[in-house]
Amino acid sequence: MASKTLVVPQASQALDMLKFEVAQELGIQLSPDGYNGNLTTYHAGKIGGSITRRLVQIAEQSLGGSSQNWR
Template sequence: MARSNTLVVQQAKAALDQMKYEVAQELGVPLSPSGYNGNLATRDAGSIGGNITKRLVQIAEQSLGGYKR
């Protein structure tokens, strides 16, 4: 079974990681520079993920521009 979080564009990983740290900083959630965040509260992780999703949707909408169904 394929993992659902596999990146289609592998080069996007750095941009997504950068976005994760930016969102966490804006929310006041400290992330470990080592990459291990096992002590992170579920609520905080969800807030970070939700905000990243919002940003990605906004980026997609902007890139589609005048596209209408």
């Protein structure tokens, strides 16, 4: 079961900013009030997948540039 509890609660604002940034890059309009009930599953998946890719890239850079060190 997924949990929305953040390990670092201060990261909430940064994650929201990232969500809006990624959506804008993809040309997807998000509601500033937080309600996105009109968002299709396809578009929500595109945003989530792009955020995940970006977070993995950030983690790889902070670990020394590549995930190949872990394989």
